[in-house]
Amino acid sequence: MTIWLLIGLVLFLGFKFWEREREASRFQLAGGVVVLTRAPDGHFHWPGRVGNIEVDFLVDTGATSTALPQALAERAGLQPLGPVRVHTAGGAMDGFVARADVGLEGGVSARRLTVTVLPNLQAPLLGMDVLGRLHFSQKPGELRITPAE
Template sequence: MNATRALVALMACFALGASHAQQREYIIYDGQSYPGDQLDVAAASPVMVKPAQRLGNGDYSIPRAADGHYYIAGAVNGFPVVFMVDTGARFTTLPVKLARNAGIRAGRATSFDTAAGRERGGITAANTVIVGPFAVEGAAIAVLERLSAPLLGMDVLNRFQIAYSGGFMILRGGR
């Protein structure tokens, strides 16, 4: 009788282990709530991001990302970067690690008021900033140590006419 109970208990453990092995754990990145039976589908079917594109009239259309920001592929002095548009930033700004790669050698020391508080950084001149299909010559670039990603600031954005429509930012011609 004890041997039978032990065998039944062992079989139950194997069955429990087998069903436990079938359970999967998921991490949700998009903030949505998925029913359990749809998690496999969500994990295997990303939502394709709309690319920025040049329109027939020469304008440049940038889609709003899922996080609500606009991101623009470009370059600083020939080094490729992806800018986050920051209409609250006075200057186009790079983290130190990218500034080195973009050929920025030195900057005039100054203090900047940032979303994270006051920070000391440098400001450079005579840079070339590429924004999508447009080149902006003679741009100032701020360089900050604690910045995590490149910001496209108003010094460059003011050289364009900007419109917003249907989840897109439209840039019209550079000045």
């Protein structure tokens, strides 16, 4: 029984190590250029922070503004500035706008960024309000991002 438990533990730890390495390899910083590799879900993810909360932003070039799930906004202590109604591929949604300090791995940041907060959003979306300040190019499976001049 002990041998089977040890084998199971080794397999579990090996899988966790492989999973962590795979996640880490999706983000690379090379000479001031951020390189994001497409994740298994088909999207590009950029690790960052909202205030002091670590988040995994979904890079969304189709989003006008950065959007956060309401639960995340509440954990970060964001205060509503006013209501907003947005139209998404899934239909119209009501939420509110707030200001947030957003930091991204690789040194990209936006202080007091106006963000849209939506109650039913599944993941934080990094929109063109931040991405539009950067230069980016895409090739199969890879997104390269450099700061704007």
